[in-house]
Amino acid sequence: MSGDKRTGGIAWAGSLVGSENPKSLGYRYSNPAKRYRKDGENEEEHKLPTNLVIQFRNRQGEELADNLDVPTGSSVDDLQALIRSLLEQQGDGDNAKIPYSFYAKVEKNGVLDDVEITHRLSDFLNENKVSTEDVLQLTYQPLAVFRVRPVTRCTDTMPGHTEAILHVSYSPDGKHLASGGGDTTVRFWDVNTSLPKHTCKQHKNHVLCTAWSPDGTRFASCDKNGVLILWDPTNGKPIFSKKAHRQYISSLSWEPMHLNGGKCERLVTSSKDSTCKVWNVRTQQCLLTLSGHTDSVECVRWGGEGFLYSASRDRSIKVWTMKDGDVPGKLVRSLKGHSHRVNTLALSSDYICRTGPFDHRGTPFASREEGFQASVEKYKNFIQQGHERLVSGSDDYTLFLWHPTQEKHPIKRLTGHQQAVNHIAFSPDGRYFASASFDKKVKLWNGFSGDFLNTLTGHVGPVYQVAWSSDSQYLVSASKDSTAKLWEVPTGKRARATLPGHADEVFALDWSPNGASVATGSKDRTIKIWKC
Amino acid sequence: MPQHEHMERHRKLHGRRMDAEERDRKKESRLVHKRSEFAQKVHGIRAKIYQKRRFKEKATMRKTIAMHNQRSNQHANDEAVADGAVPAYLLDREGVSRAKVLSNTVKQKRKEKAGKWEVPIPKVKPVADDEMFKILKTGKRQKKAWKRMVTKCTFVGDSFTRKNPKYERFIRPSGLRMKRANVTHPELKTTFQLAILGVKKNPSSQIYTNLGVLTKGTIIEVNVSELGLVTTSGKVAWGKMAQVTNNPELDGCVNAVLLV
Numbered sequence: 001m002s003g004d005k006r007t008g009g010i011a012w013a014g015s016l017v018g019s020e021n022p023k024s025l026g027y028r029y030s031n032p033a034k035r036y037r038k039d040g041e042n043e044e045e046h047k048l049p050t051n052l053v054i055q056f057r058n059r060q061g062e063e064l065a066d067n068l069d070v071p072t073g074s075s076v077d078d079l080q081a082l083i084r085s086l087l088e089q090q091g092d093g094d095n096a097k098i099p100y101s102f103y104a105k106v107e108k109n110g111v112l113d114d115v116e117i118t119h120r121l122s123d124f125l126n127e128n129k130v131s132t133e134d135v136l137q138l139t140y141q142p143l144a145v146f147r148v149r150p151v152t153r154c155t156d157t158m159p160g161h162t163e164a165i166l167h168v169s170y171s172p173d174g175k176h177l178a179s180g181g182g183d184t185t186v187r188f189w190d191v192n193t194s195l196p197k198h199t200c201k202q203h204k205n206h207v208l209c210t211a212w213s214p215d216g217t218r219f220a221s222c223d224k225n226g227v228l229i230l231w232d233p234t235n236g237k238p239i240f241s242k243k244a245h246r247q248y249i250s251s252l253s254w255e256p257m258h259l260n261g262g263k264c265e266r267l268v269t270s271s272k273d274s275t276c277k278v279w280n281v282r283t284q285q286c287l288l289t290l291s292g293h294t295d296s297v298e299c300v301r302w303g304g305e306g307f308l309y310s311a312s313r314d315r316s317i318k319v320w321t322m323k324d325g326d327v328p329g330k331l332v333r334s335l336k337g338h339s340h341r342v343n344t345l346a347l348s349s350d351y352i353c354r355t356g357p358f359d360h361r362g363t364p365f366a367s368r369e370e371g372f373q374a375s376v377e378k379y380k381n382f383i384q385q386g387h388e389r390l391v392s393g394s395d396d397y398t399l400f401l402w403h404p405t406q407e408k409h410p411i412k413r414l415t416g417h418q419q420a421v422n423h424i425a426f427s428p429d430g431r432y433f434a435s436a437s438f439d440k441k442v443k444l445w446n447g448f449s450g451d452f453l454n455t456l457t458g459h460v461g462p463v464y465q466v467a468w469s470s471d472s473q474y475l476v477s478a479s480k481d482s483t484a485k486l487w488e489v490p491t492g493k494r495a496r497a498t499l500p501g502h503a504d505e506v507f508a509l510d511w512s513p514n515g516a517s518v519a520t521g522s523k524d525r526t527i528k529i530w531k532c
Numbered sequence: 533m534p535q536h537e538h539m540e541r542h543r544k545l546h547g548r549r550m551d552a553e554e555r556d557r558k559k560e561s562r563l564v565h566k567r568s569e570f571a572q573k574v575h576g577i578r579a580k581i582y583q584k585r586r587f588k589e590k591a592t593m594r595k596t597i598a599m600h601n602q603r604s605n606q607h608a609n610d611e612a613v614a615d616g617a618v619p620a621y622l623l624d625r626e627g628v629s630r631a632k633v634l635s636n637t638v639k640q641k642r643k644e645k646a647g648k649w650e651v652p653i654p655k656v657k658p659v660a661d662d663e664m665f666k667i668l669k670t671g672k673r674q675k676k677a678w679k680r681m682v683t684k685c686t687f688v689g690d691s692f693t694r695k696n697p698k699y700e701r702f703i704r705p706s707g708l709r710m711k712r713a714n715v716t717h718p719e720l721k722t723t724f725q726l727a728i729l730g731v732k733k734n735p736s737s738q739i740y741t742n743l744g745v746l747t748k749g750t751i752i753e754v755n756v757s758e759l760g761l762v763t764t765s766g767k768v769a770w771g772k773m774a775q776v777t778n779n780p781e782l783d784g785c786v787n788a789v790l791l792v
Contacts, residue, residue, distance in 0.1 A: 166619040182617020206617040224623075250620045272624075296624075343621065422621055460768045461760065464621070483766030500765040507619045 048072050048122055054136045056083060059385045064090070067135055075120040076102065083140055099143040101431075104128075104136055113451055114139070118491070141385075144429060144471035146360050148515035149532035150486055151476070152497050155517070156194035156529040160187055165521030167209055167508050171216045172355045173362035174514030176233055178219055179521055180207030186221045186229075188236055191517070194529055198236025202229055208248060213264040214257040214356025215371060218281065220267055222249035228269055230281050240284045245271035253302040255322070256353035258379040262372030264356075266322075268308055270300035276310050278322070278329065288329040290320050298342060304349035304379055305388050305405050307332065311342035317392055319404050333408040340396035346424035346433055348389040348447060351468070352382045355513045360470050362514045382430070389447065391433055393421030399435055401450035412450035416443055423465050427472035432489060434475050436463035442477050444490055456487050458495040465509040467518070476518055478506035484520050484530070499530050651775045652718075652789050656749030659684070659736045664745065668703070679703065685710050685780035687728050687744040687752065702743055710746055713786040715754050715774050728786070729753040729771050746786055750776045754788070 052072050056064040065086050070078075080100050103114040106128045117124045117138070125132060163182030170177055170191075177189040186207055188198040205224035212219050218239070219231045226245035229238050248271065255266040265282040276290040276297055295313035302308055306323040317335040322328055347353070357371035357378065365371035389411075390402040399414040399421055419439035426433045431447045434456075442456040442463055461480030468475055474496070475487040482502045485495040499520070508521035518530040574582055665680035679701060686704040694700060716723045732751040734740035746752065753771045761769040774788035 163613075163615075164617045166617055182613075184613055205613055208620040208623075248620065248623065250623075298621075460766060461762060464619075479766070481762040481766045481768075482764055485766075498766055503764055507622075 048125055049132050052121060052125075052132055052136060053134075054138050056086065056138050056140055059139065059141055064140075070121070072122045072125060072132075073120060076117060079117070079121075079138070098145045100140045101143055103139045103141065104130070105139075106130060114446065114449060116490075141431070144360070144473075146471055146515070148469040148471045148473060150469075150474050150488070150496055151499070151518045151530040151532050152486070153531065154499065154501050154528050155531045157501070158189060158194055158196070158527040158529070159525065160196050160199070161185065161525045161527075163206075163525060164504075164523040165508055165525065165527055166207060168510050168519045168521040168527060169210050169212060170510050170512040170519065171212045171219075171233070172214055172513055173216050173358045173364070174512040174516060175362055176212075176216070177510075177512075177519055177527075178210055178212070178221075178233065179508070179519075179527055180210045180221050181521075181525075182206045184223070186210065186219075186231060188219075188231075188233055189527070191512075198233075200231055200236050200238065202238050202241060203227060205248075208250065209252055211252050211254055211267070212354075213254050213267075214353065214375070215262065215264045215368070216356070216358070218264070220252055220254070220281070222252055222269060224248040226271060226273070228252070228279065240281070242279075242284065244269055244277060244279070244286070245273050245275065247272035247296075250297060251299045253300050254353075255302050256304050256349075256379070257356040257372060257375040258304070259306055262357075262368045262375070268300050268302055270297035270310055272296040274312065274314075276300050276308065276320075278308075290318075290329055290331075292318055292331055292334075295341075299345045301345050301347050301350070301390075302353070303347050303388055303390075303404070304353050304383065307405060309345055309347070309390055309404060311345045311392055313341035315340060315342065315394075317342055317345070317390075317402070317404075333404070335390075335392075335400075335402055335404060335408055335410070337400050337410050337413065338392065338394040338396055338398070340394050340420075342392050342394045343420065343422055344393045344424050346391045346393075346426045348426050348430040348433075349379070349382060350426050351428040351470070351513075352379055358513065360514055385430060386448065389426075389430070391424050391426070391435075391445075391450075393424045393435055393437075395420040397421065397437075397439075399424065399445070399450075414445060414450050414452065416452055416455070417441065419462070422463070425466045425468055425475075427468045427489070428470050429472045431472060434466045434468070434477075434489075436466045436477055438462035440479070442466055442475070442487070444475075453490050454493060456485075456493065456495070458485055458498070459483070461505070464505070464507060467509050467511040469511055470513055470515045476509060476511060478509040478520055480505045482506060482522070482524075484509060484518070499528075501528055502526070651749070651751070651791060653749045653775060653777060656735045656747075659740070659747055661737075664736075664740065665702075681705065682708070682743060682745060683781070684708065685746040685786065687711070687731050687746055689730070689744075704743065708781065710780060710786050713752065713754055713774065713776075713788045715756075715788045715790055717759070717790050718792060724759065726754040726756060726758070729755050732773060746776055746780045748776055748779050751791075752776060752786075752788060754790075756790075 050071060051069050053067050053069055055067050079102055083100055102117045105112050106115045161181040161183050165179050165181045168179045175191055177191050180186050184203040184205060186200040187196055190197050203223040207221050207223050210221040219233045222228050226243060226247055226249055228244035229241040232239055249269050252267055252269045257264055266280055268276055268278045270276045274293045274295055274297060277286050278288040280287050293312040293314050297310050297312045299311045308320040308322055311317045315338045319332045321330050321332050357365055357374035387403045388405055390404045391399055393399045397417045400410040401412045402410050417437040417439055419437050421435050421437045423436040424433055433445050433447050435443050440459045444454040445452055459479040459481055463477050463479045465478045466475060473489060475489050476484050478484045482504055484499040484506055486497040488496045502522040502524050504523035506520050506522045511518050519527055521527045664684060666683050667677050668679040668681055670676045670679050681703045685708045688704055688709050712725050713728050714723050715726045730753045731741055731744045732753050734745050734750045752774055754774050756772045757768055757770050763769050773791040776786055776788050778787040780786045
């Protein structure tokens, strides 16, 4: 360590900067663009062996081909090309066309963690302490075959509601938009022309939550008086209306299409009167009343495995079975862990269940049976990646990750938020989930292990809602500060774009399942449509 | 057998006399006159007792009348929908202040440029110079009269340093300097104590604006960052205009209303 030989250097970083490596500036580049620029000049890289032995395996742990000797300089694109040719050799032609991402197991602080390879193998080896002697196990995972372009501008402002807009939702095929507002109306909008289609006045109080049936043929809305109304979206006429609960209805969820032979006639509502009710909309009957909670039920989800999950202010999450063989409505397990009211639930299969049979193009189906087959197929593909996962967010500022179909103990407790967590959303491919909190932050987490990935800062008011693009590349968040923000996942820390224009708090948010547009509903009584 | 049952029995057996109704009616009609006569005549402790009893009677009478009136009153409509709709996730959350977003910055900037605001107090009595300034006599013989002292409240910025007395034409007494204002938000109907950032316009004169004089009707800029108001572009609003609504020099405090 002779000081007189130094040719450059700014600061200390482990070794004496500049003495051994004059090109190193003593800090790690965080920007991938810069990392490329120093390509080939970095002596550190020369210390790495030129080749590395890797082994591909899929999510289920099945190995693909033998050990392969690849150059350490290979990029993700090279790896993708390699894996496609391997899959093609194996006769798996369908999967050979789609893009993949790669993960390696790395031990960090004594915990094995999946680290994504974002640029090239050498970068990954430099950043992580991985032996180059051993065989590197790479897990490959398919990405969406399509790309959603990020939304940037407001194309339409749709006035009509005479009070705050509380809920907007796109139909599963992305061809219709519906909204419910404080003016007690449900409105259907034409997505292509952004004009009002039907204005439905039957509710007598604020319309709090709405949901499309997975086949897109029916639309349910609930209001603050506890009334449930089912609408026909084609003509805006009510099919039936029922006083479902004694107090306001906080959430509703349709039965996933792959569970019911494509009938789509059951839904579950949760209410402040601490019960959940399962309805058959064809017979217009209440099938079951799930009364186990001792306080207001805040959120309910109908999972893809045939379970119902309900989160309540009594700090517990309950799992009820609605499977065919079981006694319907039997309490399977009660998930305890939160120390304050549970606000929200998110399932890894939420998106799959919501969109039912439709793919990203929103292709219509000739028959109900065909749609059912498509939805079964879609769900089967999805569930290959593992158990159904549930994330709950609470007023105790934490999130819990569960495997609710398997056990009653949490997988992980996720801390970091400094205020109550208001909303969680799983990415459509189940790889990430994002949590929105009143502490003005959105946090991004690994969808499998629950590891913390990123904090998205930028909002100046509490964040109310988050929504994912259907290719899981982008995220939008709606906030009290009258804006929505667009984020790139998982790298973006700063907002990719801000969507300004609302004059008041943004209450409702939805990204169309076909990826074409984002709708935001605000307290300023307008809905805005954002496109790229 | 007690008297009344005895009489009842008699009535049942023999009926009432033919003019019984008439006699009852007359007796009741005369009762008010009799009472009045008594009330006028009585004095002393009996008067006191009588008046007290009569007062109680009248009070119950008034109550009964009011009760009967209520039936014709119009009731609030049960079907009415409450204002201020919030989504299910915000229902039953306490302490969530629902401040309105105010006019956007562009609009405000335009107004600022023109120096015109739509203000709650549109017309202000102009303050004359001789009311505003007190002439200070200076010089060895106290015969120079170029120095002025401001007799109204002023806002003086933090960075202000007094000039050399030789050059200081206007003195703003430190006892009349104001730093904070009680600002009312007209829509929230709540009042906050906020720091004054500057005096934007004193309607009486440009000189007063430059001096930072606070009189009734003056437009001031206040720091609203505590209120958490945001502009439409999603930034936290920092400075907002407010108009002074009182005479600060008389009250010892500045009251103002936020311009929305």
